Amino acid sequence: MTAKLGHVLVVDDEEVLAGVVASYLDRAGFDTTVTGDGLAAVELARRLDPTVVILDLGLPGLDGVEVCRRIRTFSDCYLIMLTARTDEVDVLIGLSVGADDYVTKPFSARELVARVQAMLRRPRTGADEAPLPVRRFGALEVDASARVVRVDGRPVELTPTEFDLLSVLAARPRLAQSRRQLIQTVWGEAGDDHLVDVHVANLRRKLGDDAATQRYVVTVRGVGYRMGAG
Known part of the structure; x- marks a missing residue:
């Protein structure tokens, strides 16, 4: 059963790091799926409709920028980039194709979970609320x-x-x-x-x-x- 806080897709070819991130997310109450393959990530995002995607920029093969670009053609999920690169251009490219935020490696898994939680606390207008003026x-x-x-x-x-x-x-x-x-x-x-x-x-x-x-x-x-x- 899907966790009530949402589904997070973790995309990183560093298996140990991805496992640590997923375990922290699990303990925080999220349902998680992990993959280290860019093509698989696109298909999983299409099939699972995750709430958040955590995406490594430096994936082998289909890199994170292209994965982000493809996911954005069918999904408006929140997307956080992980990058080990210090070149500002890489971050700019990732954000320009639709990433919402980025975290530079090395990072604290606890901090990353806090970023995800902060994203999902953003106010949304519910059906039972008075409509806002256009x-x-x-x-x-x-x-x-x-x-x-x-x-x-x-x-x-x-x-x-x-x-x-x-x-x-x-x-x-x-x-x-x-x-x-x-x-x-x-x-x-x-x-x-x-x-x-x-x-x-x-x-x-x-x-x-x-x-x-x-x-x-x-x-x-x-x-x-x-x-x-x-």
Whole structure:
């Protein structure tokens, strides 16, 4: 029977490390599946529909970036990258194809479980809650209750973290929020400022915005970000 906290797919070819991570997740109340193969990970993600995928960037064969890209074609699960690489470019690539967060090896399994738990504590609007108003910024519509974003009436596919970030900004459009405030609201206590900048860049690309025009997500120099008028 699936654990009530959700199903986590752990993808890492280091068997001992993957086993340790899975055991911590099991004790925390999650159902877990482990694989060290990229192709198998894609098929397992399709079949099991996990809540969270923990994915090693440096898999042999089909690497973590390609696995992430393929999973994102059919799943909006939370996805945490594991990387032993110190090159910032590798992290940027992983986040650009849909990862929500990253953890650098070596890491504490306890800390990783805390990251997973923080992700799943993010507020969601339930069916028994009053619907939130649809926010409009020019051609952009943010429907927080339905978790739908549209530009010019067309739906825009966002990852859960991209949606959460946009929704937080849209809820208080006149407020400039610092990167640290956004980290605490969207990611929980864990995370770094770099995550916000990468996800804002991804949001702008998907919304047809860019750093020059900044119609929807505006950089406030020395502070952080706020919503634009559209």
